[in-house]
Amino acid sequence: RGAIGDLLARDEYFWLDLDGPSEAEVDTLDDLFHFHPLALEDLRKKGQRPKLEEFGDYMFLVYYGAVAPESGGPPPPDAPPDAGPAGGERIQLEEVHAFISGGYLVTVHDGSCTALDEVRTRLDAQAPSSEQFVVYRVLDALTDTFFPLLEDLEDRLERLDEEIFADASPDHLQPLTELRRDLVMLGRVATPQRDMLARHIDDILQLPGLEADSRDYFRDVYDHAIRISDQIDSYRDLLLGSRDAYLSVTSNRLNxxxxxxxxxxxxxxxxxxxxxxxxxxxxxxxxxxxxxxxxxxxxxxxxxxxxxxxxxxxxxxxxx
Known part of the structure; x- marks a missing residue:
């Protein structure tokens, strides 16, 4: 607490990353930064829609990253048709709350966040050139976590499609349903994040203490968000095609x-x-x-x- 107070007093930019803070630690944040009560209320709630709210000289951000399966490699021979790497663990989302200002960046999340750990390691090895570069790195790292999961979903879709055409059976109903659930879950955060970046990139750069010369970096994050959203929509169409193929094959067999x-x-x-x-x-x-x-x-x-x-x-x- 004392070190953070000194940094604030010297107006020296810093990044504070909190891993599952307790209620007392959240109260300490309030004492140090005097965040708006509505922002602190949102900080305590999980499962929120991606958003960016402005509170004077800082912004409150809700952003998501994707948690990759713990183990990689192809599924075992006896794995179900929808199995992803090493048996197909269900995908998860990492919800990150952030306070963005020209003088600091505060990120809060439950549990360890590998993407942010990697960003912190890179920044420790090489000092950032500007404050907004830190914000860009955080958003870029969280956004890019979706790509490995999308590759895994594509593999599962292709494998399931081949199995349906080879020998459709009721066993394929469960993987079809699980893939649809995964795509819906990803779409619920990917599309709002894309729209949010489209609307608020300039708002972030206009915060006091941040400069607008990093617009190209944030546009790169926005481009990645567009790709992710488009891929999810494309996979939804592929999934509908697989479902129609399953219904067609089973209907022909019944006939x-x-x-x-x-x-x-x-x-x-x-x-x-x-x-x-x-x-x-x-x-x-x-x-x-x-x-x-x-x-x-x-x-x-x-x-x-x-x-x-x-x-x-x-x-x-x-x-x-």
Whole structure:
């Protein structure tokens, strides 16, 4: 607390990164920086929509990065069809809250954030050329975390599409649903972040203490956000195509089964008629069918002939 107070007193730019702060630490932030109560209220709430709000000489930012699966490599042979790297852990999002000012950058997140750790390591090795360059590095690192996940989603989509065309089964319903859920979750943050960057890049650079000469850097972040949003939309279309292919294959298979059952039922139709007819106590049949030979000749022969005629007709009509 004392070191931060000294930096603020000297008006020396710094970056404060907090990993899962306690309520007492949040209160300390309030004492040091005198953040707006609404900003502190948002800081305590998770699962918010990406946004950027201006409070005088600083801004409050809600931004997301993507958490890559812990292990890489191709899925094992017995993994489900939707499996990503090493069995397909579900993707997660890293919510980062940030206070951006010309004199400081404060980032707050739950748990370790690998992207921010890497940025801090690079900045420790090479001092940043300007304050806005630190903000750019943070936004760029969080934005770029989406690309590995999108590559993994693309691989899963292609693999699932191939399996559906090869042998569609009800087992593919779950991976289709999970892929849709993942894309919806990514789209809920990627699209608002893209729109937010489009509207507020200049607002960030106009903060007191920041210079507008880094607009090209922030435009690069915006370009990446556009690519991410476009890829998600493209994968949604691919997923719809895979779902339609699954429905088409299963529908064709059901039609084929129905066709086969119809042929069988049609063949048994004359048999049922003949058996029912000869099962009646007509006087003529009682008087004339007195031996097994007569029974098989008249009864069995009638059934065989009727079946052969029906099968020939079905083949000629391309039903069998």
């Amino acid at each position: 084929e089964i129905s066709k086969q059952l119809t042929v069988v039922a049609t063949i048994f139709l004359p048999l049922s008629f003949v058996v029912g007819f000869f099962g009646q106590n007509f006087g003529w049949m009682v008087r004339n069918i007195r031996s097994a030979e007569d029974f098989w000749l008249i009864g069995g022969g009638t059934m065989v002939v009727s079946v052969l005629v029906l099968v020939a007709w079905l083949r000629r009509s391309s039903y069998a």
